[in-house]
Amino acid sequence: MPDHKKKRRRLALSAAGALVAAAGSAVAVSSASAHLVGSAPTAKEIWKPDPAQGTTAFSGLDCVSPGAVTAERDAFLFDRPAGVKRCEARSISATGGDNEGRPDLGYGFSEGKRYHLHWKVKTDASDAGTVFQWKSHPNARQNYPVLLKVEDGRLKLFKVAPGEQWNLAWSAPMPRNQYRTIDLTLKTSTSSDGEVSLSVDGEQVSHFAWRTWDSLNRPQWGTYGADVQDKAAKVWLADLRISEAG
Secondary structure, three states: OOOOHHHHHHHHHHHHHHHHHHHHHHHHHHHHHHHHHOOOOOOOEEEEEOHHHHHHEEEEEOOOOOOEEEEOOOOEEEEEOOOOOOOEEEEEEEOOOOOOOOHHHOOOOOOOOOEEEEEEEEEOOOOEEEEEEEEOOOOOOOOOOOOEEEEEEEEEEEEEEEOOOOEEEEEEEEEOOOOOOEEEEEOOOOOOOOEEEEEOOEEEEEEOOOOOOOOEEEEEEEEEEEHOOOOEEEEEEEEEEEEOOO
16 A cells, blocks of 8 residues: 555544543543533422412511502502501411421421522612521520611621520621522521521622521511511512522
């Protein structure tokens, strides 16, 4: 065989070998990526209420008349007049009650999980008090490990240790009558290896390790506080969703 034909054959074989090697690498990368994706915990949506269906999406309401919690076309309204301390929704509805068989406590949140809570909140007041709390129930060391307040025209994230030790974790202006989007992720644990991550309007603003679980914990939304009892406030919640990952 002439030398020039042998040379072309060697080049063709080399090119074919390179293609096979590249294909093998691509398969390996693809397999590795699939393994990484498969190893990540899968989030499951557990709650997405429709205001058009009314307030039964919550397991209970605590709002003294003439205060009221109502469902509008695309939001839930918590209307707390001056003189009323509390206007709240307690936990989320669950068929058959929570994991201890108590319908009044709603969905059975538990330790060792990662929960992602999403909602939009706005208020007509610069002092609406507590607008969200991750509330502990009876026999708890921490009354509320994590809560959000609107006071002095600011939205504030507090982490509260056992014994009512309050710590301000983050604060930013809260314009009146303007929605802010909240994404709160909680890794539930009775020790300090729990986690709290807060994003506001798509930007992460706080992340820290924290004790986030007590005897029983449930989300509560609304407008509440002895320090704002003499001030009327309205709070709207929209686009609520909760997902859970093991």
